Amino acid sequence: MFGIIASIIDGVLVGSVYGLAAMGLTLIWGVMDVVNLTHGSLIVAGMFALYLLTDATGLSPYAALPAIVVGGFAVGLFLYWIAVHRMIGRPPLMSLLSTFSVNLVLVGLGTAVWGTGLFNVPVSLPGLTLQRFTFPGTHILAAVLAGVLAGCLYAFLYGTRLGKAIRAVANNRGAAELVGIPTTRVLSFAFALGAALACVSGMLIATLFPFTVLSGDAYQLKSFVVIVLGGFGNPAGALFGGIALGLVEGLATPFMPVSWILVIEFGLFVAVLVARPGGVFALRRT
Amino acid sequence: MATQQVSTRIDALPRTILHRPFFWIIALAIAAFVVAPTIGNDVQLRESLLLAAVYIILASNLNVMIGYAGYVNFGSIVFFGLGGYLCVWLVGRPGFPLAVAALAGGVVVSALALVFGFGVLRLRGAYFALATIGVNEGVQAFVMNFSPWGGAAGMYLSTELFAPLGGPRQALWTIYYLLVAVMGLSLYLSYGIKVSKFGLGLLAIGQNEDAAAVLGVPTRLYKALAYSATAFLPAIAGGLYYFKSAFIQPSDAFDLTFSTEAIAIVMLGGQGTIAGPAIGAFFYEELRGWLLTSDTFSHFQLVVAGALLLIIVLFLPRGLIGTAHARWPDLRRIIE
Amino acid sequence: MNDVMLDVVSLGAGYGEVQVLWDVSLRVSRGRVTTLVGANGAGKTTALRAIIGSISPRSGHVVFGGADVTRLPAHAKVERGLVLVPEGRQLFNAMTVEENLEMGAFSRRAARQFAHHLDRVFALFPRLAERRRQLCGTLSGGEQQMLAIGRGLMSNPELLIIDEMSLGLAPVLVHQLFRALKTLKGDGLTILLVEQNVHLAFALSDHAYVIADGRVFTEGSPQALATRPEIRRAYLGL
């Protein structure tokens, strides 16, 4: 019986990380209508950044976080000017195609450098054991960090001038320009922020699970599901969407063959989309 | 004088599709596909053209949804994969002849698409694109668990099944010709839809769905019909293709990469045109194939392919044919 | 006229292959209210867009405060105090009233005096103060227009351009808004008004331009123009 409770807890813990992974994607989507297909690669970039940093410096993995935020931000800015800037205002398909192309390049480079073999960043933190079930310390810390980062993002978007400017640009780009917001700079900043979030989520995932150059695909797909559950363009909702997804996975497992979970997951995904296109936790948007 | 002008103008319009040059250009292209590999019995060329034909089929049909109706079907590979599964299963278990099995696959997938279409096509834009991804992934997950189709292990076909088609060597030729035929049908379907009333309605939907409805276009019905119609030939192609592979497994049959590639191809060639997706498919397949087997680029084939695509997206936003049309408007009347 | 704040010289503009404005010249004097009237589609909104920089002019110049600002992007013009309250309000619907006002004060010139301007706007429109935490999408049409003007004022404008303020509003609200504009005029604010409610607009204005077919048809004092039959014809078709 406690197994179910354990699965719920596990679902919430890992779901928070899923939510964080989706946050960057939904931020970019919401602000500039760009479906960023480099998202998976950015997550992988975060994983490998952690690997390289801890390998080279021997630092605690969590000490690498600031460097990964800065690095992810820089990479995001670069990608924005390479592939996204010219697509703003063009049909949504075009940005999808340009990010698809860049993703090919990134995956190709990653494969050339690291192969598609296994990488692992050993992190050990004391876990929490309840009855026979143990919740690893890395998972708890990752969930806490995901929550904190989501909170920071929320505070940034709703509490700071620049954050509000991002929301204003997302809400009405033309009007934002009219009140004096330099929209292009804000867009590039938002894209870079989304990229940094993706990298950080990759870094946190790398503290939980071994990974390969191709791990990004699975998280990108999950991020789409999370976005739908959490509401489009709503980064705060993504955390709830992620937890909802984690709960679906956690709760379904004890009751059915594991292999059917994906069927449930995507069935739910399509059903939610058709019934409530804005997402379950959708905030009011125009 | 005005009336006279009317009559001459009307006469200037081609009487039927047969009077348009492009109809015959398509025929020529098909003929080239049929004849080229037979010169010197070039099976290598045949294999390359076969993949090109598959891409052309996928892209041409996808183009009806993207280029005409303006709906980005991200999971179009689900048609191809399901058609493949149905055909392989029908050939392998009840022992249907290939042609019957492939056709049956097409019909079933088309019917399923109609049902799904009515539900999913309520969504627009990115929501629709996401839903099609969900449908593809959901179907893949289901097939993984569906033991009559071998679940995740997939289904194997004995090469002895090639015997009715004249043994393995002849069979591959036969399948190639069948696929070229499906390719031809796809091109003509795409063309036929474009010049038909149905296609006009789809184009109107693609331009402005609300205005189209006000003009009398039954938008929901047309969208669902288009979704269903464009499932038919890819499903048949999937059947032929996986019969030829003699093996089908979910991770190949429902690989989203293919869908994304198909979209890229449509954009590359020029959405909404008939020649665009075909030329885009040919170009893309030959480019990837060449990079894969090139001594210089094979290790960076993904990087080079991605970089080239990006350059095209950045500088030829309307695609190859679209850009050509914009530069030489008269070309529209010949290459449509 | 003394002390010209905005000098638009032979402005031409359009969209794609279509030219909408030809050779439009107009001047706005400091501390005055200037009105631009004309039929639907005559090119008023296009003129404003070209002045503000949402579309780039094809010919001519926009001189503001003595400097040529023709090629500056819209956000840079706000930084200089050239502010547009656009037609249709164009608010940030998913944000609160207060956040909308805060965005109005995004420019550096305005951010410094944020609190001061906020008090001023709330004094002018007490309704907005009551609803400061409300999402702007939930406001009524009149309140939204107040917010749009309030947001414009938050930018600390030298010149406030207001496009079709009374569109779709009940007369009593229109009255309120015009009273507010009158207060602003009394405070010395320079205003360029595009308005279909000719009576009210002319009552407030010091000078008026009539635009027809993308060209300046005539100009003069409102009192003089109102009595001329060709104005009634060009604008109202009466």
Add this chain to the structure above:
Amino acid sequence: MRLPILAAIMLAAMATGAFAADSDTITIGMTTSQTGPLNVDSLGLQQGANMWRDDVNAAGGIAVGDKHYQVRFVTYDDQSQGSRVQQLYTRLVVQDKAQFLFGPYSSGLTATAAVISEQYGALMLTAGGAEPKTYELGNKYLYQVITPAGGYLKGAVEALQAHNPHAKVALVYSDDPFSKAVLAATSEQAKKAGLEIVMNESYAPSTTDFGPVINKIISSGADSFMGGGHYSDGATLARQLYEQKANLKWISILVAPGDDKFATLGPAALGVTTGSQWEPSESYKPEFGPTGPEFVKRYRAKFKSDPDYHAASGYAGGLILQHAIEQAGSIDQAKVAAALDAMDVMTFFGRVKFATDPQHHGLQVAHEMVLAQWLMNDGKLTRQVVWPKDAASAALLYPIPAH
């Protein structure tokens, strides 16, 4: 400005012509997965094969009568996807004039490639496809060098039964053709051995978090685990089983523990067993070719890393072909095929013999797999052969110590 670039690319694409094989050269064609998820295994396979080729050529080539044939490889990237495999193998046969083929890595790609080798009657030695079904379809030109899927965890079942005849086993494995085939056989073997199967489930290959699955394993009361699939999932399973303190006494995982990088999992790797086609510590007495230690030494010198079983099977594939050609005294396909059919030999890789009945033609029937376990040795994690006992290089660790 842009069009000329495109045109140049098109022209260059057309200009890549074929060049025919030398008369004193044997051309062998294969595809490898230079990109995509199968890249690691495929790379090992190819490096092993490359080493064989270099060995042969350094020794003057394959001796056929008084002629010596140099070996040339043509390899293409199949991207780990089935879509291009047939095109590429056709090209290998037709354009590159490959006389013999090596199979691609993975069961699925092998099945697809087999259609082409059958079509052209080209002999194909497969060292990367364990799924037996492909050899039960009546294929005539296919020869499987490695032990089929049924053998992967056979040693694990035997060893577990020997240490705990009443073990409660959870079978949890990836939804892919290879893993499913292995575990289907394992399930039968376990039942026959009298072990209790308390859980038998597959998971989607894209699964990222095994937390709930492991909770289910714990709830099932299992004390032993067998399953996994490929790299990420296998390694993730091992790590999460450890971190979630499942405290199982026995863990067998497919494929992932065969990679030396598995050691980076640290304590989570300790005691994990895996079925292996070959381990460096094996010491068969080969009838020809290098001995195990020789192979390991030279491989290390060449590639600066330890060979895994993929590398060994890649080398063995070449060795078997070479032996068959030498036995046949000809490069004629039919004669070489006859030599392969008649073959029953011992190599550094172990014994090799192919089934010759029409229903299972080409299936490997002699090669034995071993069970390898990650053990602590002088404070370092190393992989040791622990089963069967006569091949063991270390004592089996049972149960895995609790932590």
Add this chain to the structure above:
Amino acid sequence: MTALLEIDGLGKSFGGLRAIDRLSFVVHEREILGLIGPNGAGKSTLFNLINGVFAPDQGSVRFGGVDITGAPPHRIAKYGIARAHQIVQPLEAMTVLENCTVGACFGSRNLSRRQAEAAAYEAATFVGLDDRLAIPAAHLNIAGKKRLELARALAAQARLLLLDEVLAGLNPTEVEYMIGVIRRIRERGIAILMIEHLMQAIMSLSNRVIVLNSGQKLAEGLPAEVANDPQVIEAYLGDPELARQLHGGS
């Protein structure tokens, strides 16, 4: 005169705002009924209710004796009601001829594409677009787009045209041309319900005029009667009294 379109007690609210308030009127066969009123009076909303873009909250719409209340737009088009939009909505990438062909194909008569092309050609010629048939609609100027709106509606072979400010934004020459076109449409026996700000045009074209204010009918009658109604003048030009107050205060 027989009634073609009968509006009875029609009502529609948007979030508390009554856009159309218990409105009733009739359009007769072969008449041009002018609809005037200030911006925001609910004129375009009324059109959207008639042609099915919105469903009314209350009341009914009958066309040719058939209740069409709440039918979807494409069905309304089939019944024989066509519309020209105030904000032109050309199918931009399609040519002028194709735009008209859409109207003809899916209009009241079920034409094949080929027949529709002929009808479209005829309609395009009727509004004077025959020299621009192969041009993408996006490339037309505003006058051309307005004509295209009209041609598309005409090609649908409707019995009733809803014209929403088709004269707005045109210069006097273009206005005159359009007025001629509209007259000739009526001569074909087609009824027209037109929203227009250009009083001169409304006055000269309309058989009758209805004035709408805040979703309600303010006045109805012959053009001359309505034009001199002080209520109408106030609603249309704004309140002169208000202006006086504003002045007086300064």
